[in-house]
Amino acid sequence: MVALSNSSEDACLVINAGSSSLKFCVFQSGNKGGGSAAEIEPVVTGQISGIGTAPRFEAKDAARHKIADHSWAAGENPGRPELLHHLLDWIGDTLKGATLVAAGHRVVHGGTRFSAPVRVTPAVLDQLEELIPLAPLHEPHNIAAMRALAQVYPSLPQVACFDTAFHQTQPWQSQTFAIPRELTAEGIRRYGFHGLSYEYIAHRLPQVAPELADAHVVVCHLGSGASLCAMRGGHSVDTTMGFTALDGVPMGTRPGAIDPGVLIYLMREKGYGADELEKLLYHKSGMLGVSGVSNDMRDLESSDLPAAAEAVELFCHNVAKQVAALAGSMGGLDAVVFTAGVGENSTLVRARVAEKLSWLGVSIDPAANRAKATRISAQESRVPVFIIPTDEERMIARHTLGVIAAAQLDRAA
Numbered sequence: 001m002v003a004l005s006n007s008s009e010d011a012c013l014v015i016n017a018g019s020s021s022l023k024f025c026v027f028q029s030g031n032k033g034g035g036s037a038a039e040i041e042p043v044v045t046g047q048i049s050g051i052g053t054a055p056r057f058e059a060k061d062a063a064r065h066k067i068a069d070h071s072w073a074a075g076e077n078p079g080r081p082e083l084l085h086h087l088l089d090w091i092g093d094t095l096k097g098a099t100l101v102a103a104g105h106r107v108v109h110g111g112t113r114f115s116a117p118v119r120v121t122p123a124v125l126d127q128l129e130e131l132i133p134l135a136p137l138h139e140p141h142n143i144a145a146m147r148a149l150a151q152v153y154p155s156l157p158q159v160a161c162f163d164t165a166f167h168q169t170q171p172w173q174s175q176t177f178a179i180p181r182e183l184t185a186e187g188i189r190r191y192g193f194h195g196l197s198y199e200y201i202a203h204r205l206p207q208v209a210p211e212l213a214d215a216h217v218v219v220c221h222l223g224s225g226a227s228l229c230a231m232r233g234g235h236s237v238d239t240t241m242g243f244t245a246l247d248g249v250p251m252g253t254r255p256g257a258i259d260p261g262v263l264i265y266l267m268r269e270k271g272y273g274a275d276e277l278e279k280l281l282y283h284k285s286g287m288l289g290v291s292g293v294s295n296d297m298r299d300l301e302s303s304d305l306p307a308a309a310e311a312v313e314l315f316c317h318n319v320a321k322q323v324a325a326l327a328g329s330m331g332g333l334d335a336v337v338f339t340a341g342v343g344e345n346s347t348l349v350r351a352r353v354a355e356k357l358s359w360l361g362v363s364i365d366p367a368a369n370r371a372k373a374t375r376i377s378a379q380e381s382r383v384p385v386f387i388i389p390t391d392e393e394r395m396i397a398r399h400t401l402g403v404i405a406a407a408q409l410d411r412a413a
């Protein structure tokens with residue numbers, strides 16, 4: 001177990017739990033009490049994969065060198081509590097003298113109730129259970145990790161940080177589907193996701209370009225899941241994902257927006273049930289479905305197959321279309337930001353999207369784009385364009401330490 005005394009530095013564990021994997025990151029701060037979130041830095045990152053089948057524990061240090069790689073013997077199949085126990089023991093052995101002050105979790109859905117990070121309690125966990133139908137593929141695993149950690153280490157404060165929370169500032173018209181009001185009242189509305197990523201960018205952009213603090217900005221979070229967010233003065237005013245993480249632009253294996261009539265057609269004419277639709281929409285569509293070869297942009301870019309090139313083109317077309325749609329939604333466009341796996345790394349995708357937005361005054365400098373500079377727009381571009389690497393884990397650690405520090409202040413008052 002992690003040393004709780006004789007420790008010199010506070011550490012915050014960040015957990016991103018999926019169906020069969022659990023990614024983690026430990027941030028450490030030089031300040032006892034966890035008050036200064038600005039000074040935290042990641043000291044180890046890693047993941048437990050193969051949960052439920054063949055678990056494997058891997059970790060890297062801050063220089064990205066592998067410092068742990070452990071698989072369990074065939075026949076052994078430790079569950080989440082045992083795996084978290086292993087993680088906590090390993091952190092205790094590896095970060096000698098560290099005090100683990102809290103764990104922060106990425107939680108996909110906060111519904112209408114949670115508009116800010118919250119300390120995890122049994123009541124909060126019960127309220128999160130009620131949100132499972134809104135995010136059936138993610139929420140149960142987030143909750144399972146929080147319950148398992150509470151079982152293994154009951155005295156460790158845990159904080160839930162929501163992917164939906166950042167979008168709670170959106171105006172009514174951005175959050176509402178044109179459906180009967182009683183359905184909206186039940187919670188069938190647009191929530192939006194990737195909020196922790198957008199929140200990080202909202203903090204980072206004014207450091208990179210102070211003149212844009214109040215600007216109309218479209219942030220393109222393009223990873224294996226992809227969405228775009230319209231931000232005014234650092235607040236979300238619209239986004240492409242909606243009730244679930246299926247809406248918006250095409251993704252690795254999800255189609256993005258699709259005429260709902262297609263789903264009725266598939267049900268009526270081809271006998272699709274909910275499970276088949278879910279498989280089609282979450283796992284078989286997007287870049288994978290269109291290309292027939294891969295969901296990974298790197299594979300598509302290096303492939304000679306026409307279908308791979310078509311998939312990339314369809315992706316860029318829809319991203320550019322949504323940049324324009326969001327500019328229209330917020331009534332202006334002062335900057336575009338690319339982030340996440342594809343947005344940060346794909347020179348081709350950024351170039352194609354910018355080309356399609358040239359009518360809006362977007363123009364990028366090819367050399368700056370290839371070099372992955374922070375500002376990649378050409379001198380004459382009316383709209384500056386940036387690459388800003390996202391850091392959702394840091395955002396979770398900041399929130400977590402902030403919630404803990406606020407609770408300490410409350411107790412002291």
Ligand code: ADP
Binds near residue numbers: 296345
């Ligand atoms: P996730 O949504 O899983 O967090 P990421 O933001 O890490 O995803 O993005 C992962 C995706 O980024 C990969 O599936 C791959 O398509 C894309 N990617 C990573 N590196 C590159 C690269 N050099 N060129 C093009 N695409 C890349």
